[in-house]
Amino acid sequence: MxxxxxxxxxxxxxxxxxxxxxxxxxxxxxxxxxxxxxxxxxxxxxxxxxxxxxxxxxxxxxxxxxxxxxxxxxxxxxxxxxxxxxxxxxxxxxxxxxxxxxxxxxxxxxxxxxxxxxxxxxxxxxxxxxxxxxxxxxxxxxxxxxxxxxxxxxxxxxxxxxxxxxxxxxxxxxxxxxxxxxxxxxxxxxxxxxxxxxxxxxxxxxxxxxxxxxxxxxxxxxxxxxxxxxxxxxxxxEAGTFRCRVIGVAQRPSGYWAHTDLGVFNGMMEVLESGGDLRYPIRDNRGSANRRRFHVTGPTCDGQDTYARDVPLSADLREGDEVLIGSAGAYTTVYASRFNGFARPRVVVT
Structure with a gap:
């Protein structure tokens, strides 16, 4: 923040x-x-x-x-x-x-x-x-x-x-x-x-x-x-940016998926509340010119734990890269739980 x-x-x-x-x-x-x-x-x-x-x-x-x-x-x-x-x-x-x-x-x-x-x-x-x-x-x-x-x-x-x-x-x-x-x-x-x-x-x-x-x-x-x-x-x-880590990238019949250590249940609940109408600006730290559309999803086993679809990110996105989610300072950490045992986000005010 x-x-x-x-x-x-x-x-x-x-x-x-x-x-x-x-x-x-x-x-x-x-x-x-x-x-x-x-x-x-x-x-x-x-x-x-x-x-x-x-x-x-x-x-x-x-x-x-x-x-x-x-x-x-x-x-x-x-x-x-x-x-x-x-x-x-x-x-x-x-x-x-x-x-x-x-x-x-x-x-x-x-x-x-x-x-x-x-x-x-x-x-x-x-x-x-x-x-x-x-x-x-x-x-x-x-x-x-x-x-x-x-x-x-x-x-x-x-x-x-x-x-x-x-x-x-x-x-x-x-x-x-x-x-x-x-x-x-x-x-x-x-x-x-x-x-x-x-x-x-x-x-x-x-x-x-x-x-x-x-x-x-x-x-x-x-x-x-x-x-x-x-x-x-x-x-x-707009004062808040989530910094989360890519824990895995997968290609499936439904498209390319970027799994992150942040999800709906530990910060992105308003995506569910709004039926997906609230769309956060998302980018990655790799910044490659070659882009690919990803579904960005959280770490839990719940099928609802996907907070963005068809997001253009670096085509060579991989495990360990960072995904940054803008406008994340409101109604995010206050909703966060430890569902499935995953940690809540940590807030740092700079």
């Missing part, structure tokens, strides 16, 4: 979203070295578990600089987060609202709106969220339970390719804010969520396009609010 690239990506996000306060989505890459770089730049953090809060705490991140956007938590997660100083919690059900009131009384809550997320490469939506009426109901009930009706959030889907999705979601936010005024509630915060794309092997819309869409939607809100966002992938993906 290249520290300078992480800092540059965060600066680029801030330039594209000048009205927005970024809270890095910790789940994207939880390596302490990566988090330390972000903390040094003054970033705040969004978490999904108490373990993430613990890691951040070891780096000196204060609970008040953290938001807890996982909208359904085991009650002990809410209790422990509150004890660590976290006071802002997402909710999307009455049951969760009551758990927050019981375990973190007086906290600020923000309701999560449902969105389609249909323009994203990695499916991530459909599990969470309520409609406009449900969000209004939750925030009114929050006040009745002694909580602070603090804000509204949504998520446009992971690796989103459609900036206009922000404007559509902010249209629903406008409705919520307007209707809550009649109930005597003015929210303090709108959270744009995450999903902002990183470059892999194909062009993606620039962050500036998402920033313009957000600015257009924010300008239409009925009154001023703080605006947050939860960038993750676009901050760390």
């Amino acid at each position: 290249r520290a300078a690239r992480i800092v540059a990506a965060l600066d680029a996000f801030r330039n594209a979203f000048p009205q927005v306060r970024p809270f890095y989505a910790t789940k994207c890459n939880t390596d302490p070295g990566v988090l330390s770089v972000l903390h040094t730049t003054g970033a705040r953090f969004e978490v999904a578990s108490v373990e993430e809060i613990r890691i951040l705490g070891t780096l000196g991140v204060r609970g008040q600089d953290v938001i807890f956007s996982n909208p359904v938590r085991a009650r002990e997660q809410t209790r422990q987060a509150s004890r660590a100083g976290v006071y802002r919690f997402a909710v999307d059900s009455r049951e969760e609202l009551h758990r927050v009131a019981e375990e973190a009384p007086g906290s600020c809550v923000y309701a999560r709106l449902a969105t389609g997320g249909r323009a994203s490469v990695v499916p991530s939506e459909g599990k969470f969220g309520v409609d406009v009426r449900g969000a209004i109901d939750l925030l009114v009930r929050a006040r009745d339970l002694g909580l602070v009706p603090y804000g509204i959030t949504f998520h446009i889907g992971s690796q989103s390719l459609r900036p206009a999705a922000l404007e559509a979601a902010l249209g629903d936010v406008h409705t919520v804010l307007s209707r809550l005024v009649s109930a005597g509630i003015r929210l303090q915060m709108v959270d744009l969520g995450g999903g902002f794309p990183a470059a892999y092997d194909r062009p993606v819309p620039p962050l500036a396009a998402f920033g313009r869409a957000a600015a257009a939607g924010i300008a239409q809100l009925p009154y001023p609010v703080e605006v947050f966002a939860e960038p993750g992938r676009c901050i760390v993906a």
Whole structure:
């Protein structure tokens, strides 16, 4: 992981979203070295578990600089987060609202709106969220339970390719804010969520396009609010490169295969999640002019453990060569397991 690239990506996000306060989505890459770089730049953090809060705490991140956007938590997660100083919690059900009131009384809550997320490469939506009426109901009930009706959030889907999705979601936010005024509630915060794309092997819309869409939607809100966002992938993906070793090359009826000591189950899980739509830039250290198309596969015995197909690599690729996989800093090592007994990748921040 290249520290300078992480800092540059965060600066680029801030330039594209000048009205927005970024809270890095910790789940994207939880390596302490990566988090330390972000903390040094003054970033705040969004978490999904108490373990993430613990890691951040070891780096000196204060609970008040953290938001807890996982909208359904085991009650002990809410209790422990509150004890660590976290006071802002997402909710999307009455049951969760009551758990927050019981375990973190007086906290600020923000309701999560449902969105389609249909323009994203990695499916991530459909599990969470309520409609406009449900969000209004939750925030009114929050006040009745002694909580602070603090804000509204949504998520446009992971690796989103459609900036206009922000404007559509902010249209629903406008409705919520307007209707809550009649109930005597003015929210303090709108959270744009995450999903902002990183470059892999194909062009993606620039962050500036998402920033313009957000600015257009924010300008239409009925009154001023703080605006947050939860960038993750676009901050760390392009800073990371996997360096893996070729453990064998084989010619089969299905083509040429390059077997590496990296696979789906120890870092490349998003290839499966996206049905192969997420394609990483891949090259080898041999750099021969004569090229051949390879299927690049992992070390396990599982038939799903193939993370790239028809990749042009050096025709004379052989055992011991190195394969380099770009844009590997997001949602890779956090998914890594020891399936079949193979080691997890080691993270080095340079």
